[in-house]
Amino acid sequence: MNAMPPVEVKTTNPAVLAFVEEARALFKPENVRWCNGTKWEYQELLKSLVDAGTAQWLNPAKRPNSILVRSDPADVARVEDQTFICSRSKDDAGPTNNWAGPDEMKRTLAQLYDGAMAGRTMYVVPYSMGPIGSPIAGIGVMVTDSAYAVANMHIMTRVGDRVLAALGQSTDFVRGLHTVGYPLASPSAADVPWPCNKTKYISHFPETREIWSYGSGYGGNALLGKKCHALRIASVKARDEGWMAEHMLILKLTNPEGRVKYVAAAFPSACGKTNLAMLVPTIPGWKAETLGDDICWMKFGADGRLYAINPETGFFGVAPGTSNESNLNAMKTLHANIIYSNVALTDDGDVWWEGMSEPPAPAIDWMRRSWTPGSGRPAAHPNARFTAPAAQCPVIAKEWEDPAGVPIDAILFGGRRASVVPLVSEALSWRHGTFLGSIMASEKTAAAAGKVGELRRDPMAMLPFCGYHMGDYFQHWITVGEKGGSKMPKIFYVNWFRKSPEGKFLWPGYAENSRVLKWIFERCEGTAGAVDTPIGKLPAEGALDLNGLNIAPGALSELLRVDRDGWRTELPSIREHFATFGAKLPAALNEELDALGQRLG
Ligand code: O2Y
Ligand code: MN
Numbered sequence: 001m002n003a004m005p006p007v008e009v010k011t012t013n014p015a016v017l018a019f020v021e022e023a024r025a026l027f028k029p030e031n032v033r034w035c036n037g038t039k040w041e042y043q044e045l046l047k048s049l050v051d052a053g054t055a056q057w058l059n060p061a062k063r064p065n066s067i068l069v070r071s072d073p074a075d076v077a078r079v080e081d082q083t084f085i086c087s088r089s090k091d092d093a094g095p096t097n098n099w100a101g102p103d104e105m106k107r108t109l110a111q112l113y114d115g116a117m118a119g120r121t122m123y124v125v126p127y128s129m130g131p132i133g134s135p136i137a138g139i140g141v142m143v144t145d146s147a148y149a150v151a152n153m154h155i156m157t158r159v160g161d162r163v164l165a166a167l168g169q170s171t172d173f174v175r176g177l178h179t180v181g182y183p184l185a186s187p188s189a190a191d192v193p194w195p196c197n198k199t200k201y202i203s204h205f206p207e208t209r210e211i212w213s214y215g216s217g218y219g220g221n222a223l224l225g226k227k228c229h230a231l232r233i234a235s236v237k238a239r240d241e242g243w244m245a246e247h248m249l250i251l252k253l254t255n256p257e258g259r260v261k262y263v264a265a266a267f268p269s270a271c272g273k274t275n276l277a278m279l280v281p282t283i284p285g286w287k288a289e290t291l292g293d294d295i296c297w298m299k300f301g302a303d304g305r306l307y308a309i310n311p312e313t314g315f316f317g318v319a320p321g322t323s324n325e326s327n328l329n330a331m332k333t334l335h336a337n338i339i340y341s342n343v344a345l346t347d348d349g350d351v352w353w354e355g356m357s358e359p360p361a362p363a364i365d366w367m368r369r370s371w372t373p374g375s376g377r378p379a380a381h382p383n384a385r386f387t388a389p390a391a392q393c394p395v396i397a398k399e400w401e402d403p404a405g406v407p408i409d410a411i412l413f414g415g416r417r418a419s420v421v422p423l424v425s426e427a428l429s430w431r432h433g434t435f436l437g438s439i440m441a442s443e444k445t446a447a448a449a450g451k452v453g454e455l456r457r458d459p460m461a462m463l464p465f466c467g468y469h470m471g472d473y474f475q476h477w478i479t480v481g482e483k484g485g486s487k488m489p490k491i492f493y494v495n496w497f498r499k500s501p502e503g504k505f506l507w508p509g510y511a512e513n514s515r516v517l518k519w520i521f522e523r524c525e526g527t528a529g530a531v532d533t534p535i536g537k538l539p540a541e542g543a544l545d546l547n548g549l550n551i552a553p554g555a556l557s558e559l560l561r562v563d564r565d566g567w568r569t570e571l572p573s574i575r576e577h578f579a580t581f582g583a584k585l586p587a588a589l590n591e592e593l594d595a596l597g598q599r600l601g
Pocket of ligand 2: 294
């Protein structure tokens with residue numbers, strides 16, 4: 001694991017040098033490697049993962065330059081219970097975050113960090129979230145002893161010397177410390193394929209823009225640029241500086257006349273965000289292209305509109321359920337240069353996961369055991385992932401790396417609701433849209449803890465990712481809306497998952513969602529009809545393009561039905577939800593709730 005020689009240090013920035021030196025003194029690694037971000041370096045990282053037994057090469061005839069990594073079975077997903085917002089005041093973390101005092105947390109972690117990288121290489125990873133030099137982008141410097149994390153950062157962010165050059169002598173960078181927490185007695189001591197620690201902490205220090213992560217090597221716990229930086233720390237920075245860091249995909253829509261609209265959309269996990277980000281419209285002449293599938297940073301441009309970038313350069317997508325039917329463009333993206341984590345291995349050296357195709361026979365499951373279809377257990381872990389370069393996506397928009405960003409026309413919220421919530425509605429105003437985002441909810445599926453069907457509120461899909469008090473976050477949305485005034489994007493609420501009384505999905509979803517996107521596009525142009533209802537504006541009769549769609553009789557009226565009783569029944573649960581934010585809940589949201597109650601009658 002320590003094969004790579006140290007490379008030249010390409011910065012004289014005293015703040016960066018001091019940060020790295022302090023980390024070295026604490027972690028006590030065998031050596032330090034400054035990552036330069038080259039392709040050569042990436043290949044060396046993959047080779048070191050294979051040499052260490054963490055990864056294996058896939059069949060190059062099937063998946064060129066791709067590896068399969070299997071993690072420790074106890075290290076397979078983000079650990080929300082062990083994720084902390086360590087603001088100076090507990091009240092700033094709010095009711096939706098775990099909190100610990102920054103000094104106390106740093107004392108705990110400094111003890112765990114002491115010597116934690118013994119026998120290992122400490123990689124220094126300068127990275128940019130967003131196109132280097134973009135006024136919307138932000139820089140981080142992360143140290144880690146995980147070659148897996150570094151290889152993933154290479155795909156997911158812009159890494160290396162050019163980032164240090166862009167940073168110059170500035171001190172405005174996020175400082176990230178990460179260790180798997182598995183020191184070695186010596187560099188030649190026996191290692192395990194996936195070093196990690198039973199003890200895990202994912203700690204954020206919002207005031208000092210620091211992230212301290214311990215014990216996990218997987219995904220969001222270890223790729224500090226993603227959820228930790230681009231959402232939890234960035235949401236705080238965005239509040240302080242007057243911009244928005246959101247858990248949203250970014251999509252470009254082009255109509256048959258060649259006019260373009262940009263849409264950002266927030267959905268909780270398991271609602272098909274990556275699928276929507278890459279959808280192939282079914283309506284003739286319409287085009288959809290991807291700018292991002294997970295995170296969106298938006299700042300005001302000189303013209304007063306909100307401009308968005310995707311801070312990432314890759315997709316860290318859930319593999320199970322991804323198929324040619326559900327997401328053809330993702331499948332095409334995955335042909336080469338991929339890091340697969342915890343998927344199954346076929347006997348011809350390819351990958352497989354549930355929902356991809358007919359099951360292979362036999363295969364090796366994600367826990368390295370032989371597996372046959374019908375064995376009663378999944379071959380891939382439900383949170384198995386692919387890390388894929390965004391540039392490989394066949395429908396990546398040409399402006400996806402534009403440093404200026406793209407002007408956002410519409411923001412979509414959505415969740416998984418079997419009843420009550422219609423296929424699509426348009427908010428009456430930015431403030432009403434903020435209200436809709438603040439009450440976003442999904443019904444629990446069998447995969448989530450809790451009773452199936454129970455509502456889980458996930459405001460703006462930011463519940464696990466907002467780095468401060470969510471009441472203040474709602475207020476930030478309202479404040480930003482007041483600043484942008486009439487130039488703010490229109491807000492819509494969509495629900496692809498409404499069911500008939502018999503429990504059948506009413507809407508085909510997937511590519512057919514383009515019909516809803518068309519209505520949204522045309523609402524932004526002012527050409528599509530809408531009717532006012534108590535819950536917002538719904539498509540007027542005939543405004544939703546259903547040409548060529550085979551939809552059950554009566555399904556459309558049910559999809560667009562305003563279920564007044566259902567909404568009335570929901571009001572107390574919204575009040576209860578709002579009560580959790582105490583005095584920090586903006587009065588404007590209570591006013592919106594009261595107004596909804598009045599409109600429902
Ligand atoms: O489980 C993890 O470590 C990753 S979670 C994740 C990854 C990519 C995009 N979104 C998410 C999420 O939880 O929202
Ligand atoms: Mn996400």
